[in-house]
Amino acid sequence: MKNMNNYTSVKEFVLLGLPHTEGLENMIFVLFLAFYLLALLGNLLIFATILASSSLHTPMYFFLGNLSVFDILFPSVNSPKMMASLVGRSHIISYQGCASQVFFYHTLGGTECFLYTVMAYDRFVAICHPILTVCTWLGGCVHGSVLAFLIFRLPYCGPNEVDSFFCDIPVVLSLACADTFLAQMMSFTNIGVVALVCFLLILTSYTRIVLSILKIRSSEGRRRAFSTCSAHLTSILLVYGPVILVYLRPASSPWLDSVVQVLNNVITPSLNPLIYSLRNKDVKVAMRKMVTQLFYKDFLD
Numbered sequence: 001m002k003n004m005n006n007y008t009s010v011k012e013f014v015l016l017g018l019p020h021t022e023g024l025e026n027m028i029f030v031l032f033l034a035f036y037l038l039a040l041l042g043n044l045l046i047f048a049t050i051l052a053s054s055s056l057h058t059p060m061y062f063f064l065g066n067l068s069v070f071d072i073l074f075p076s077v078n079s080p081k082m083m084a085s086l087v088g089r090s091h092i093i094s095y096q097g098c099a100s101q102v103f104f105y106h107t108l109g110g111t112e113c114f115l116y117t118v119m120a121y122d123r124f125v126a127i128c129h130p131i132l133t134v135c136t137w138l139g140g141c142v143h144g145s146v147l148a149f150l151i152f153r154l155p156y157c158g159p160n161e162v163d164s165f166f167c168d169i170p171v172v173l174s175l176a177c178a179d180t181f182l183a184q185m186m187s188f189t190n191i192g193v194v195a196l197v198c199f200l201l202i203l204t205s206y207t208r209i210v211l212s213i214l215k216i217r218s219s220e221g222r223r224r225a226f227s228t229c230s231a232h233l234t235s236i237l238l239v240y241g242p243v244i245l246v247y248l249r250p251a252s253s254p255w256l257d258s259v260v261q262v263l264n265n266v267i268t269p270s271l272n273p274l275i276y277s278l279r280n281k282d283v284k285v286a287m288r289k290m291v292t293q294l295f296y297k298d299f300l301d
Contacts, residue, residue, distance in 0.1 A: 010156040029086040035270045042273035043068040053286035063119045071269040077104045078166035098167035099152045107144025113198040120205035191247045238268045
């Protein structure tokens with residue numbers, strides 16, 4: 001255990017930001033701002049379309065609406081602070097702010113895993129989707145609360161420089177002035193168990209789906225069925241890839257972690273509307289109808 005007599009309690013942390021980006025801050029800021037606005041506007045448009053179109057009031061689109069809300073909230077946990085740092089604003093984050101980032105990041109991350117898992121079970125979803133939706137958000141909240149408690153019950157006495165652009169478990173734990181073995185094992189187990197159970201449930205569902213698709217006689221029918229599943233599978237890969245690379249590998253690499261977290265925090269939420277909804281014919285028809293109605297309403301007024 002580290003000697004705590006020579007330290008004072010940490011009241012704030014310094015976010016060191018993205019490694020190896022000196023001199024590129026303005027360009028990276030513009031790029032991240034574009035992706036962030038795309039995530040907000042794209043997912044807000046999807047959510048408004050699902051909300052306004054009665055033809056989309058079905059279990060699957062109900063969950064897509066929840067996924068859009070998630071993709072609005074998730075990048076908002078860390079992106080504003082990161083972009084402010086890029087343009088020369090303070091790199092300092094309060095102790096409470098750091099704890100809040102860990103809590104909301106893993107609450108929403110857990111919710112995302114649960115949402116994708118539930119979306120893989122259409123028939124069961126069709127029966128009780130409102131209850132399952134509440135459970136996904138509550139489950140994510142419990143997940144985030146447990147992890148935040150594990151990390152911030154430890155004493156932080158110095159140093160206070162976080163080797164990342166936001167507060168997360170691996171980089172914050174390395175600053176604790178106490179034995180972190182138990183917290184590392186418990187957080188690894190928590191994240192690993194949640195990710196593994198959700199992944200196995202999704203894998204089971206899609207194994208059954210693939211077996212059913214292979215029984216379809218017409219090649220066109222098989223192609224359309226696989227096309228329907230491809231968007232969900234692409235999103236699942238984008239969700240579980242970062243979890244495996246950052247949390248479930250033995251050695252940490254700050255540069256690789258930063259690249260993966262940028263993909264997870266900024267880029268993926270902006271791609272989900274394109275991957276998941278805007279390729280869907282029903283969503284595009286409903287969106288055109290909604291925009292047309294709004295245009296004529298404004299024109300007549």
